[in-house]
Structures are given as structure tokens and as C-alpha cells.
Amino acid sequence: xxxxxxxxxxxxxxxxxxxxxxxxxxxxxxxxxxxxxxxxxxxxxxxxxxxxxxxxxxxxxxxxxxxxxxxxxxxxxxxxxxxxxxxxxxxxxxxxxxxxxxxxxxxxxxxxxxxxxxxxxxxxxxxxxxxxxxxxxxxxxxxxxxxxxxxxxxxxxxxxxxxxxxxxxxxxxxxxxxxxxxxxxxxxxxxxxxxxxxxxxxxxxxxxxxxxxxxxxxxxxxxxxxxxxxxxxxxxxxxxxxxxxxxxxxxxxxxxxxxxxxxxxxxxxxxxxxxxxxxxxxxxxxxxxxxxxxxxxxxxxxxxxxxxxxxxxxxxxxxxxxxxxxxxxxxxxxxxxxxxxxxxxxxxx
Amino acid sequence: xxxxxxxxxxxxxxxxxxxxxxxxxxxxxxxxxxxxxxxxxxxxxxxxxxxxxxxxxxxxxxxxxxxxxxxxxxxxxxxxxxxxxxxxxxxxxxxxxxxxxxxxxxxxxxxxxxxxxxxxxxxxxxxxxxxxxxxxxxxxxxxxxxxxxxxxxxxxxxxxxxxxxxxxxxxxxxxxxxxxxxxxxxxxxxxxxxxxxxxxxxxxxxxxxxxxxxxxxxxxxxxxxxxxxxxxxxxxxxxxxxxxxxxxxxxxxxxxxxxxxxxxxxxxxxxxxxxxxxxxxxxxxxxxxxxxxxxxxxxxxxxxxxxxxxxxxxxxxxxxxxxxxxxxxxxxxxxxxxxxxxxxxxxxxxxxxxxxxxxxxxxxxxxxxxxxxxxxxxxxxxxxxxxxxxxxxxxxxxxxxxxxxxxxxxxxxxxxxxxxxxxxxxxxxxxxxxxxxxxxxxxxxxxxxxxxxxxxxxxxxxxxxxxxxxxxxxxxxxxxxxxxxxxxxxxxxxxxxxxxxxxxxxxxxxxxxxxxxxxxxxxxxx
Numbered sequence: 001x002x003x004x005x006x007x008x009x010x011x012x013x014x015x016x017x018x019x020x021x022x023x024x025x026x027x028x029x030x031x032x033x034x035x036x037x038x039x040x041x042x043x044x045x046x047x048x049x050x051x052x053x054x055x056x057x058x059x060x061x062x063x064x065x066x067x068x069x070x071x072x073x074x075x076x077x078x079x080x081x082x083x084x085x086x087x088x089x090x091x092x093x094x095x096x097x098x099x100x101x102x103x104x105x106x107x108x109x110x111x112x113x114x115x116x117x118x119x120x121x122x123x124x125x126x127x128x129x130x131x132x133x134x135x136x137x138x139x140x141x142x143x144x145x146x147x148x149x150x151x152x153x154x155x156x157x158x159x160x161x162x163x164x165x166x167x168x169x170x171x172x173x174x175x176x177x178x179x180x181x182x183x184x185x186x187x188x189x190x191x192x193x194x195x196x197x198x199x200x201x202x203x204x205x206x207x208x209x210x211x212x213x214x215x216x217x218x219x220x221x222x223x224x225x226x227x228x229x230x231x232x233x234x235x236x237x238x239x240x241x242x243x244x245x246x247x248x249x250x251x252x253x254x255x256x257x258x259x260x261x262x263x264x265x266x267x268x269x270x271x272x273x274x275x276x277x278x279x280x281x282x283x284x285x286x287x288x289x290x291x292x293x294x295x296x297x298x299x300x301x302x303x304x305x306x307x308x309x310x311x312x313x314x315x316x317x318x319x320x321x322x323x324x325x326x327x328x329x330x331x332x333x334x335x336x337x338x339x340x341x342x343x344x345x346x347x348x349x
Numbered sequence: 350x351x352x353x354x355x356x357x358x359x360x361x362x363x364x365x366x367x368x369x370x371x372x373x374x375x376x377x378x379x380x381x382x383x384x385x386x387x388x389x390x391x392x393x394x395x396x397x398x399x400x401x402x403x404x405x406x407x408x409x410x411x412x413x414x415x416x417x418x419x420x421x422x423x424x425x426x427x428x429x430x431x432x433x434x435x436x437x438x439x440x441x442x443x444x445x446x447x448x449x450x451x452x453x454x455x456x457x458x459x460x461x462x463x464x465x466x467x468x469x470x471x472x473x474x475x476x477x478x479x480x481x482x483x484x485x486x487x488x489x490x491x492x493x494x495x496x497x498x499x500x501x502x503x504x505x506x507x508x509x510x511x512x513x514x515x516x517x518x519x520x521x522x523x524x525x526x527x528x529x530x531x532x533x534x535x536x537x538x539x540x541x542x543x544x545x546x547x548x549x550x551x552x553x554x555x556x557x558x559x560x561x562x563x564x565x566x567x568x569x570x571x572x573x574x575x576x577x578x579x580x581x582x583x584x585x586x587x588x589x590x591x592x593x594x595x596x597x598x599x600x601x602x603x604x605x606x607x608x609x610x611x612x613x614x615x616x617x618x619x620x621x622x623x624x625x626x627x628x629x630x631x632x633x634x635x636x637x638x639x640x641x642x643x644x645x646x647x648x649x650x651x652x653x654x655x656x657x658x659x660x661x662x663x664x665x666x667x668x669x670x671x672x673x674x675x676x677x678x679x680x681x682x683x684x685x686x687x688x689x690x691x692x693x694x695x696x697x698x699x700x701x702x703x704x705x706x707x708x709x710x711x712x713x714x715x716x717x718x719x720x721x722x723x724x725x726x727x728x729x730x731x732x733x734x735x736x737x738x739x740x741x742x743x744x745x746x747x748x749x750x751x752x753x754x755x756x757x758x759x760x761x762x763x764x765x766x767x768x769x770x771x772x773x774x775x776x777x778x779x780x781x782x783x784x785x786x787x788x789x790x791x792x793x794x795x796x797x798x799x800x801x802x803x804x805x806x807x808x809x810x811x812x813x814x815x816x817x818x819x820x821x822x823x824x825x826x827x828x829x830x831x832x833x834x835x836x837x838x839x840x841x842x843x844x845x846x847x848x849x850x851x852x853x854x855x856x857x858x859x860x861x862x863x864x865x866x867x868x869x870x871x872x873x874x875x
């Protein structure tokens with residue numbers, strides 16, 4: 001176990017190293033940060049001075065060596081825009097993103113398991129077909145559009161006048177399809193509770209939760225259909241297996257067969273895929289956070305790209321690399337717990 | 350499909366909305382703003398940008414400020430007179446205090462002007478100013494190196510800072526007055542101005558909170574905003590949604606695609622203003638020999654249908670332009686209007702010997718100006734009619750400027766807003782013959798050079814008789830129009846939108862700095 005963790009730690013360091021080299025190699029293509037820092041009428045000589053002071057004129061290797069030397073000591077450079085150490089900026093934005101990912105994951109788990117299992121058990125029922133149809137649509141709508149539609153329906157509100165208002169049923173239907181809006185459409189709200197350090201949470205107040213709902217739903221909307229279909233497929237396969245047939249023959253209640261014997265084995269591949277997908281979800285937060293002005297790492301990263309805030313871009317990429325390594329490690333650990341036959345140290349079998 | 354989705358959605362909606370508490374009830378005077386950008390820094394002199402200047406008008410006051418029709422309105426300076434050719438004497442307002450409690454006097458103005466001259470972003474603009482001197486506590490004399498007609502224009506940039514507050518050393522031994530670009534200086538985090546609002550909290554990129562300054566000098570102002578919460582919302586669609594959903598009361602930069610939607614929505618009002626930013630193209634004479642021929646440049650200009658672009662592509666959200674200066678500027682010449690004439694353009698191409706045409710590469714940004722990439726595409730198509738084959742590349746702003754600076758393309762798009770709100774600035778940066786020494790023609794992408802025009806504008810810039818000066822600038826515009834040193838397209842409009850009761854119309858202006866201290870909110874509370 002310890003050997004495994006040490007090995008993963010080495011992985012993380014390797015990943016950070018490779019990402020930092022890559023990020024540095026492309027930084028010339030990210031744009032000119034000085035251009036974003038000066039007014040239009042600042043002469044070229046002045047700009048050159050700033051470039052010199054920021055060390056942007058040094059050759060690649062010199063810049064990288066300086067960065068690496070500081071990075072080893074935990075200093076990832078200074079964000080040009082925030083005027084603070086890049087790591088501090090990221091640390092401040094991290095909780096918002098993690099809460100969003102957490103909420104989205106919660107939605108995914110709460111909905112995908114029951115729906116997936118149900119549609120595996122009763123594949124022909126109209127409800128299963130409806131779920132499958134909706135999930136195809138869900139999988140193919142970009143998260144950006146989902147977010148805009150959610151905002152229109154729940155934050156701005158829609159007024160339907162499709163049916164004749166004069167008739168009782170028409171008015172009722174119009175009323176039924178129209179929405180009030182009123183859900184918050186941007187930001188985390190002003191009613192946050194400080195947990196510890198710079199972690200303010202949305203989860204502790206009603207207002208905070210309201211702000212969380214729409215972003216979390218739209219972030220979940222990409223993964224949810226995927227998981228429903230995955231669980232359904234795995235479950236159907238497991239239901240065909242010998243031991244399920246045997247359990248049935250033994251006369252064990254169907255509920256127990258489905259939810260204890262079959263579901264447990266269904267979850268193995270789901271956990272593997274799920275772990276990787278949660279990492280991917282951090283990437284999807286860039287879109288979701290931009291639409292909802294959610295002040296997390298994704299929005300911060302997109303702003304950093306627009307401003308060519310190179311130290312922040314490099315640090316973000318490295319941190320995301322670490323997040324991937326960490327989630328994969330956790331997935332492997334859980335995997336080991338669910339299925340004890342898996343050996344973590346990776347010794348030759 | 351949509352119906353099914355709506356049905357499903359409204360079921361969920363009904364459940365959620367049913368349990369939703371009432372929206373946060375804000376007191377009548379709190380203004381929640383959604384701006385496309387927040388101030389990069391709290392140090393006014395660290396960066397000259399729209400965000401910082403808007404902030405300047407909240408936490409500080411200028412000596413004078415622009416009115417809607419480009420006149421000067423006294424703020425911290427109450428009177429001014431030109432004592433001699435190079436000296437302007439300004440009388441300052443008495444009884445003004447800074448947020449820190451210090452009293453505002455002439456020494457603060459002098460201190461601020463000296464700091465402006467140190468600032469990388471303002472140094473070039475304040476080049477004409479030689480020195481400033483406090484005659485007594487409420488009189489200051491500003492001396493220019495040469496006769497300079499735009500001293501009042503510059504005074505709109507002088508937001509006196511609290512010299513006592515910004516003097517001294519911080520705990521870690523750095524100078525409180527220092528200007529550090531993208532650094533963590535004292536002035537970039539701490540504020541003491543004379544303005545109507547005090548910064549109470551700031552989380553960069555997330556929100557800035559303001560509270561009305563209790564001892565604000567302008568007690569005659571009808572402004573009744575007691576608190577401001579400013580959230581930067583960069584994404585256009587999200588900003589509009591935030592207003593429509595009632596999450597904010599006031600937004601800037603309504604995108605053209607949403608204008609109709611905002612106009613027709615209940616509970617919000619659209620405010621459109623004619624802008625002063627010229628959008629156009631520059632032709633690179635270094636790389637394309639044909640562009641050195643004035644007839645070819647004229648042909649390019651004639652082939653472009655400015656009215657069509659403004660009408661259809663911009664949906665009326667722009668005024669077609671034939672010159673740099675928008676109406677209201679000193680050099681505005683009403684005779685210079687767009688002259689779309691495709692037949693004449695073809696004739697000129699033939700006369701110049703380019704009947705067969707040629708091909709050029711064009712670059713344009715795709716996230717800087719309103720509809721920039723589409724405009725470039727339209728221009729490319731229009732040029733095809735006179736056999737100029739355009740290979741267009743568009744790119745995001747962060748990549749565009751470095752590309753622009755290399756001048757390695759044949760045509761480039763540029764939008765320009767005059768920092769001094771004056772005609773001469775356009776010429777000096779965009780069409781003057783390039784001179785690395787003086788910095789003239791810094792944005793003259795095409796290396797266009799017409800010494801006659803340059804001489805005329807330079808002369809105008811030391812002419813203190815404003816009537817004479819305006820005449821010279823009008824003449825310069827006419828010469829450039831004839832010679833086509835810059836392809837003018839239009840002045841891009843500005844659009845704000847505000848919730849009902851937020852009477853923003855009187856406080857917004859073409860300069861794009863809303864004077865929120867004077868904003869009246871008149872919500873009919875139910």
C-alpha cells in the first residue's frame with residue numbers, strides 16, 4: 001500500500017514536470033501579457049522595459065530554470081492580473097470548483113444509479129424508453145446550451161401563450177408551461193459561510209444552495225446520461241450471468257438479487273470510468289463556470305488565457321494534472337476495497 | 350422535443366420554484382452592477398483602461414469631467430483661466446475631504462500630476478505638461494512646455510489622490526506611492542479618493558463592494574445610491590441573463606444580438622449611445638506595393654459599403670464613418686461621409702493598372718470589437734468585387750496584438766478611441782509617419798505617410814485659438830479622406846441596460862464612464 005502511494009507520488013511529480021515543460025514551451029503562443037497590462041498609448045520602449053523586468057525576454061531554458069528552481073520551493077510565480085502568488089489565487093478559487101463538482105457528482109450518483117438499474121431490470125417499459133431517449137438528447141447537447149436553456153427557464157422565466165387564453169384549459173396549460181424564473185443565474189451569492197481558511201461554502205445556507213443548483217445541474221447534464229447508459233449496460237450484462245441465474249433459482253428475493261448481488265458487480269467498471277470522468281469534469285467546469293460566472297478555477301483559467309496570464313496558466317495546468325493523478329489514485333484504492341482480488345502494488349501476476 | 354423538454358423542465362421548475370424563498374429584497378438604493386470587466390487594479394495610474402477609469406469616477410473625482418455633449422463640467426476645479434500661452438490657473442473646490450479624512454488642497458493636485466508623469470501608461474499623454482505648482486491652498490498653476498490647447502482634456506484624467514495617505518512606507522518597507530505594474534503595491538490595494546463611493550470590499554475578478562461616502566462634497570447631487578455591488582460578468586449572454594432575471598440592476602456592453610430582446614423585455618430599459626470608437630482597416634504599404642498608390646486605396650474605400658455593414662451586420666448599432674472624428678469632436682467635418690461606389694472603384698483599379706487585382710492577407714481579432722470577425726469577413730467579400738482576393742485570419746485578442754505588432758500581414762483591423770477625446774490623437778497614433786523616437790504613428794500598421802497632413806495636425810496641436818485649431822483639424826480630416834490613409838468603417842455604439850426605476854440615461858455618456866454618483870434610483874416599491 002505504502003509502496004503504491006509512493007509510486008503514485010512519483011507519478012504526480014513526473015506529470016507536473018512534463019506539464020510545466022509543455023506549458024512553458026507553448027507560452028509564446030499564448031499571447032503577450034504586457035499588451036494586456038498597458039494602455040494603448042504606451043510606447044514600445046516602455047513595454048520593452050516591463051518585458052525585461054518580468055523576465056520575458058530571457059531564453060526559454062533560462063526562464064524555465066528560474067521557474068523550476070522556485071517551483072521546487074513551492075513558489076509557482078506571480079499572477080500578472082491578481083498580483084498575488086499563482087498558487088494562492090488557485091487555492092482561493094479551488095473550493096468553489098470543488099463544491100460545484102461535488103454537487104454535480106451527487107446529482108449524478110443520486111439519479112444515475114436508480115435510473116440505470118430500473119431501465120436494466122425493465123428494459124421494455126415506456127419509462128425506461130423515455131429515460132434512454134432523453135439521455136441520448138442530453139449526451140448530445142453541449143453544456144453551454146444546456147446552461148443557457150436552464151437560465152432562460154429557471155432564472156429569467158418563460159411565458160407560454162401557445163394555448164387560447166380565453167378557454168379555461170388553455171389558460172391552465174399556458175400557466176403550466178410558463179415558468180416564473182427567480183432562480184439566481186450567476187455567481188455564488190452573497191450568503192456564504194466560511195468553513196476554514198479561504199473555503200467559503202455554498203452548502204450551508206438556502207441562498208447558497210439556490211445559487212449552486214443551476215450550475216451543478218448543467219455540469220451534471222453531460223455525465224449523467226453517460227452514467228445511466230453505462231450502469232444500464234453493465235447491469236444487463238450482469239443479469240445474464242450464471243450466478244444471478246443461480247441466485248434466482250435458489251429463490252432469493254429479486255430485490256436482494258438486484259441490489260446486493262448484481263449491483264455490486266455492476267459498480268466495478270462504473271467506478272473506474274467514474275473516477276476518470278470526475279477528473280474530466282474539472283475540465284468541463286471551464287464552460288459551466290463561464291456561463292454562470294461561478295468564481296472557481298475554470299472561470300479563473302479562461303480569464304487567465306484571455307489575459308495571457310502565463311504564471312497562472314502554467315500553475316493551473318500543473319494543479320489539474322495533480323488532481324487527475326489524485327482522483328485516479330483514489331479510484332484505485334476504492335477499487336481495491338470493492339474487489340479485494342485487485343493488487344495495488346502492481347506486482348507481476 | 351422542445352415541448353417534451355419544456356414539460357419536464359416546468360415540472361422540475363414548479364417543484365423548485367414552489368419551495369423558493371422570495372428573491373433577496375434589496376433596499377431601494379442598492380445598485381447591483383454587472384460589468385463586462387472589473388478594474389484591473391485600484392491604483393489609478395498603474396493601468397489606463399476602461400475598467401480603472403470607471404472605477405476612478407466612483408472612488409475619485411476628476412478636476413473637470415466631460416458632459417454628454419463634450420463640454421467640460423467643473424468638479425474639483427471650479428474655475429480655470431489661461432494666464433499666458435503656457436500656463437493655466439485652476440481654482441479648486443473648498444471643503445472637500447478624502448475618504449481618509451484628510452482635507453483636499455492644491456498640494457494633492459500637484460502630487461497627482463507628478464505621479465501621472467511617472468506612470469508608464471500616462472507619461473506619454475502628460476508629456477506636454479512641464480510642471481504644476483500650488484499657488485495657495487486652493488489655486489494651482491499648470492505649466493506646459495509649449496502652448497497646448499488640450500489642457501482641459503488632460504484635466505479629465507487628473508483624479509486628485511490623497512497625497513498624505515499615499516506617502517510613506519508600508520510595513521515591509523516599500524514606498525506607498527510606487528507604481529508597480531502587475532505587482533502587489535500599496536496603491537493597488539488601498540484607496541483614498543474624494544469620490545462619491547468608498548471601496549468596502551474587493552475580491553478581484555469576483556466582486557467589488559462600495560458604500561456611499563458620508564462626507565461627499567457634492568451635496569447637490571440627486572444621486573441616491575447608497576451601496577454598489579459590482580460583479581464582473583464577462584460572458585455576454587450571462588450578463589444579459591443576469592439583468593433579465595433580476596440578479597443585477599445595471600449592465601454595460603449589451604451585445605447587438607440581444608438588443609431586441611432587451612428592448613422588448615418587461616422591467617428593463619435599453620440605453621443606446623453613439624460611441625466614439627472608430628473601427629477600420631489599415632493597408633500595409635510596406636508589403637503590398639499596390640497600396641502605395643492612392644487610387645488603389647481609394648478603390649478599396651469605395652468598394653466597402655459602410656452603410657450596409659452598419660445597417661445589416663451591426664443592426665444599426667453603429668454609425669457609418671468617413672473620418673476619424675465622431676460628431677462632437679473638434680475636427681468633425683460633416684462633409685466627409687462614406688462614398689460607396691463599386692463602379693468608380695473598378696475604374697480606379699483599372700487606372701492604377703490593377704484591373705486583374707491581386708491577393709492580400711488580412712488579420713482581424715474575433716473577440717475585441719462588436720462583430721469584429723464578421724465585419725472582416727464582409728469586407729473581404731466586398732473587396733472580392735474589385736478583384737482583391739482576401740485571405741482572412743481571425744484570432745483572439747491575446748494572440749492578435751503580438752501578431753499586429755509584427756506588421757507581417759497586408760491588411761489589419763483596428764479600433765481606436767482617442768484618449769484625449771480629441772481629433773489630433775487619431776492622427777498621431779494611426780496615420781502619422783512612423784517615428785520611433787517620438788513614438789508618432791505607433792499604430793500606423795500600414796506605414797502610411799503624408800507629411801502635409803502631419804504638419805497640419807502638429808501645427809494645430811500648438812494652436813490655442815480653438816476656432817482656428819478646429820478649422821485646421823477639419824482640413825486634416827478632409828485631406829486624409831481624399832488620400833485614404835485609413836479605411837473608416839463606423840463608430841461602434843455603446844449600449845447599457847438598466848432595470849425599471851434605475852434612471853441611468855442621464856448619467857451614461859459616449860466616453861463610457863457612467864457617473865454613478867449622480868444616479869437616481871426610483872423604484873416604486875410594492
